[in-house]
Amino acid sequence: MVITLDKLSRLMVATGFVAIGFAASPGNAQDTIKIGAPLALTGGLADEGHKQVVVWDMWLAKVNGAGGINVGGKKMKVEIVKYDYQTNGTRAGQLAEKLVTDDKVNFVLAPFGSGHTKIVAAVAERYQVPLLACASSSESVFNQGLKYLFGTLSPNGGVTTAVVKYFKVQVPTLKRVAVLGRDDVFPKSMAQGISEAAKAQGLDVVYDQYYAVGTMDHSASVSAIKAARPDWIYVTGYTQDLILVRKQMADLGVKAPIVSMMTGPAYKEFTDGLGNLANGVTSSNWWHHATTYKGVGVWPSTQDFYKEFVAKNKHDPDYVHASCAAATVVLQDAIERAGTLDKAKVRDALAKTDITTFYGPVKFSPNGMNQERDLPIIQVQDKTIKVLNPPEIKSADFQVMK
Amino acid sequence: MTPTTRYLIFALWVIVLASTPLWAGNYFVRMAITIAMFSALTLSWNLIGGFTGYPSLSTAAFFGLGCYVGALSQRAGVPMILAWVAATVFVAVLAAVFGAIILRLRGHYFAIGSIGLVEVLRLVTSSWGSLTGGGDGLNVPLVQGGPNVVAQTFLAAMVTIMVIVFVVTVLVDRGRLGFGLRCIQQNEDAADMVGVDTTRYKVIAYTLSAMFCGTVGAAYASWTGYIDPTDTFSILMTIKVPVMCLLGGAGTVLGPVVGTGVYMILEEILWANFLDYNRAILGAVTVLLILFLPGGLLRISYKTVLAQLAARFNRLGAAA
């Protein structure tokens, strides 16, 4: 093969253009509001990362369809700059810094999960860029004294106490609890929380163990739980872990009146992956589409969000979808109230947030977390999700597992 | 390439990396920090993997260990730099002990043993919650000061570590140790027979290759402010480091630095521009490199390539 001069020069021109393309980020600085989003699109949290993309794109279409966000009387279009951080903490920090310093985003949306939110939060704090976290509920993320971090989920603590109370009423004979948790930030804190709440309310915790990340078999724990004869089995982990645990419980003939999994049943893929085995499993949830909130933002009511989501995606939204969509609604509200894109002013506006959205009330505590509220307790009945509590949105009674 | 040219190229590269705060934003500074960090890791790996020819896959084990020793020391109130030194010493001692055991293995067996160490350390760190925070991870006191101060501090730190490892590499390369290691790489049994103390040489090489990973790890922990077992003891990292070294040319002095630079910049471009397919493209590039550049970038005879190109241009000129 002989490279002709012509071909060579064309190649060089092309390379030059590519290089310029890489160097110059799409310019004209402040006609659009830029929001940065480091996302896990591959790796362990790929599924969750894609959920965030779905709702943010929905929000973006709505906001820009209406002309943009009103910033002090001027409508500005919004752009979300996304990168895949591959479920890798180092990468998450690096991309957060890229978003802030290279893409010059005005605000950042945190990725899924508590651990990576921490890493991104450290960068956002350093550059004093408001960061909205929609999928981390562990207090350990918010107790670092960070001023620019706001989270739409409410603390784990409230969830655990309420659940124990509820089941004590439903099953008066409830005495023995077995807890099995994944040794990871969020699932571990939930397992710890339940075990403490159960002890505080006079229950016996008869099994209390964690399994390592990467565990592919739970027969040892499940057999030990069987021997402990619990009335209530409480398991935390990622959906893939929980499907496996539930399957192995059936395989090994383990039964209990109450089986709860965090956050398994809140996700559609849990029921899909288990079929009939999902029936009877309970969970607590940060949001359910049966709620009927009315409020500010591009979705005036829960129903509006729900309908649009189902029309687009052909399945029900879960709390990650809702919480992440709500994060953008909250951000929009804060920008409009601040009337500027100034980061410190928007940060102050965020701190003063006191609104109701389709997702429910949002008001941040001093540490930046959304305040506690009554969270739904759900149960899978006949392969669909029923709400047991709170009474206003209840759609079924609790059924004891047989 | 003469040694002087090599050193000159390296010195230029150090200047480029170290001067990023002067001519680029903090994102580029962060890239420079990351490149320096990985260069230190590949240079380290090169001592055992390149010179000695032992397919070590334990980089992440020593990196992760460094992270935790550094973080725990800092949390106990040890000043940052001292914590890094402590991590280096600790990792060196551990690597010497572990090396003495595992270096009796060869080929696949050694590769597996060394990667097994990463997994064991990850699991131990993860389940030893009372000390390491387990799956919750550890917060490390953040360095005070604005983003520019932080970026410059860690740029200086990582570049310094990189330079130190480079100097060690040069010393090893020119010294008796390097000669011995190359003998082992060529034919270990023969080296043993002609009087090279193979065990001692290998353990020294392995320890040298581990200890600076510990320093880098500790510095990384101070930089990022939060570490957890899955990110620090990462199998992906343990494989990426040899890949970068092979790309540049294993067993050469400059190869690891070239390989890391090329790989990281390539990766950065892919990440920034291909949201969904960045891994596949990286995979394709790796495959092509192995198939078409098995000796690494430095082993290409550039003179031949240039001569051929020149010949072509001449022909074109003659035709015109």
Add this chain to the structure above:
Amino acid sequence: MQYLQVLANGIVLGALYACLAVGFSLVWGVLNVINMLHGSFIILGGYLTFFAWQNFGIHPLLALPFVAAILYGIGYVTQLLVINRVVSQPVLTTLTLTFGLDLILYNYMTVFYTATPRRVTLDLGHVELGGIFMPVDRLFGMVLALALTGMLYVLLRGSRIGRAIVAVRMDGAAAALMGIRINRIYAITFGIGALMAGAAGAIFSMVFPITSNLTGDFLGKAFVVCVIGGLGSVPGALVGGLALGIIESFAGQFFGPQHALTVGFLLMLVLLVVKPTGLTGIKGYE
């Protein structure tokens, strides 16, 4: 009683481990290649089985031979066109090459199948023997592991191809001189390795949630099993799998689930140093 159950858990788990390691071990033994693609091959087999079941209602056990055949084809072509070019290079080169290929396959699966965990929700139930529970799908895994190992044994001893594979393993250069087309034998061997991964994946689609997130975990297990049983020995994979399953099961019982994995890996490291040929003591492929 409790211990019998723990033992039974260990045996059926061990059978699954053996299933996932047999193909990996064969490739390692004959080609001297650490195949980083192996975990993804298993998951690919799982995905194919799942989609056959979801879209056409084909039972996984029925889909198994077809999935295995498809994987054989993929493996054969990969080896023939790509890996053969560097197959005689040092460990690290082939390892890096298959690692690169794995990135491509992984990315493909994540984009086209998504990482959502999926499972064939056919629960085959369990058998109960005097209070000891054995899940039926895992028993199938056990049958498969035994069958694959047995078939491979017969194939290698009894057929021309098999004897050629053994000959190449023992002395590639001599085999080439005897007129064996080495590249073809390599491709067939790699194909068989992939076939076994596909078959394991078909069974696993009923047992595990199938997601591309698990590829690394499966690969890691294959490593441990092969070291425990003896590198590159197919019967070793069976022994190693069972041993690891039983050890993890008892470790989970005595030290808690948090430490079960650690015990398995520690055992691997100790065996590597003390007895690198593994429990079976067979060196290389026999």
